Amino acid sequence: MKVRMSNPYRHIQAYPMNGLLQITDYVALLPFLRSLAKKTCTSLTLDYAEGQKETIEQDIKHGAMFMTNHRDIVMDAGFLTLLVRAKYNIRPYVGMGNNLFGKWWIKPLARFNHAFVVIRDGGPREIMQHSQTMASYLRFLRRKHHSIWLAQREGRAKDSDDRTQPAVLKMLTLGFDKSTCFLDAMKEMNICPVSISYEFDPCDYLKAQEMQQKRDDAAWTKSKHDDIVSMKTGIMGHKGRVVFRLTPSVNHWIDANREKLDAMTRNEQILAVAAQIDRQIHQNYELFERGEEFTTYLQQQVAKVDIPNKDEAFLLEKMNEMYTNPVKNYEASNLPGEL
Secondary structure (H helix, E strand, C coil): CCCCCCCCCCCCCCCCCCCCHHHHHHHHCCCCCCCCHHHHCCCCCCCEECCHHHHHHHHHHCCEEECCCCCCHHHHHHHHHHHHHHHHHCCCCCEEEHHHHCCCHHHHHHEEEEEEEEEECCCHHHHHHHEEEEEEEHHHHHHCCEEEECCCCCCCCCCCCCCCCHHHHHHHHHCCCCCCCCHHHHHHHCCEEEEEECCCCHHHHHHHHHHHHHHCCCCCCCCCCHHHHHHHHHCCCCEEEEEECCCCCCHHHHCCHHHHHHHCHHHHHHHHHHHHHHHHHHHCCCCCCCCHHHHHHHHHHHHCCCCCCHHHHHHHHHHHHHHHHHHHHHHHHHHCCCC
16 A cells, blocks of 8 residues: 655645646736836846856756845845846745734735745744744755755845855755765755845835834844835836846866865855855945935935934934945955865
């Protein structure tokens, strides 16, 4: 008698691709994203690291992990899906934190639309179990040559100082045999960093507001309602020019520096790969010119903040940081590094 094996991913996996999902893509999702881009963006562009288009196209041909900086809860993945679906017929699987499922219908809708669930609840032991299941699922997807979108960190960088969390890279290796070298595990993931640049971040004032709330009350945490408000604002708000710039797989860098990397400890390798992902993202920002009218824009955004003891000077300072940190990171990324 044949024993049916239970599915270890049933609680987190995206619903399987089928004819209904493909039809939904063409008659609902893609038209919706195109309409949304037209309404909220001055332009939406898929671009490539200078002189690297052919290399990148080969890198993503058999699937890749598109690892990006994280600006918007929904639209980072949404616009990337629209762009690579239209250009290369690639439909990335999308990681979505369960903290965003504030309404009963969001989870099944998200899973139907190729999103898998990143569970962030529980104590240390439960979180480790969730991470192991997630890593195994991602490895399963990559071995089937599927593409994946994953942010370089848990949650958005509120100040736009984009840094890859080493913990994310460590998590990716949990699905591998313990004898597998960290660098070989990374190569199997085929991480292709993507640099995302929004001329205007519709959630900038909400992010600044959160910073003041945390400053004034160390115990303050976002509610599910706050997440829903951020999702809605990010989806419907004006973004100006938006650029998604693909960069080559980090596999090329690993191969070119393998001798030096092999001489490092595992933790040093993790930090080195994280730094390389950061460099590729930082070097490929689209830097927008900011005229005198930008000051007026910031003041208008600050006026939207509605909290007790509103600190306008602090809010303006934090919003300025959001738009200047990418410039600082771009400039620093072009300085000589260790690798």
